[in-house]
Amino acid sequence: MxxxxxxxxxxxxxxxxxxxxxxxxxxxxxxxxxxxxxxxxxxxKYPRGHYMGQGLAIGIAIGIPIAIALESIFAGYMVGLVIGTILGSRYEKKHEHELRPxxxxxxxxxxxxxxxxxxxxxxxxxxxxxxxx
Missing domain, CATH: 1.20.58 (Methane Monooxygenase Hydroxylase; Chain G, domain 1)
Incomplete structure (x- = not known):
């Protein structure tokens, strides 16, 4: 006890x-x-990393239903992070002229x-x- x-x-x-x-x-x-x-x-202008943060937030939001579907929090989170990193880096490159240090x-x-x-x-x-x- x-x-x-x-x-x-x-x-x-x-x-x-x-x-x-x-x-x-x-x-x-x-x-x-x-x-x-x-x-x-x-x-x-936004600071460097602004669009990366947005991409990661979107990716993690996508990863949640994937985690539920796969019944694996880790797998869903990892898939979401990969998707978010790809989206974020593409956004950062696309809007590079709008960023500041x-x-x-x-x-x-x-x-x-x-x-x-x-x-x-x-x-x-x-x-x-x-x-x-």
Whole structure:
């Protein structure tokens, strides 16, 4: 009985950490979109990677029904990422004249966002390993 109570407590702590990281990611996304909008108004151009992000979002959305059809989240996600990467790179090349380099503020914000999602990934791996053991 004691073991299940400690597992439940550990699970709750992990879920709280994940929630805090997701909320931090949401706040970072708000500031990233706000910054992108301000820079677009000032320059009339999107930052490099803008169309790649759109392509990946579309690809992942395509991958979800594929995952359901194949009954494999991994396969659907991978197919979606490949499709998204192809779409994103084609969009980036097509609209290259509409892109600008990232500003220092945008680079800093991207670094912070990557750190948050790396932490989420690490926690996911830890939870997966603990679930197997």
């Amino acid at each position: 004691k073991g299940s109570k400690s597992k439940c407590m550990a699970y709750s702590v992990v879920m709280i950490i994940i929630l805090v990281l997701l909320l931090a990611g949401l706040v970072m996304s708000y500031f990233a979109f706000k910054l992108k909008r301000e820079e677009y108004k000032a320059t009339g 990232l500003t220092q503020r945008e680079r800093d914000l991207r670094k912070k966002t990557i750190m948050i999602f790396a932490a989420l990934f690490a926690i996911g791996v830890i939870v997966f390993v603990l679930a197997i053991v």
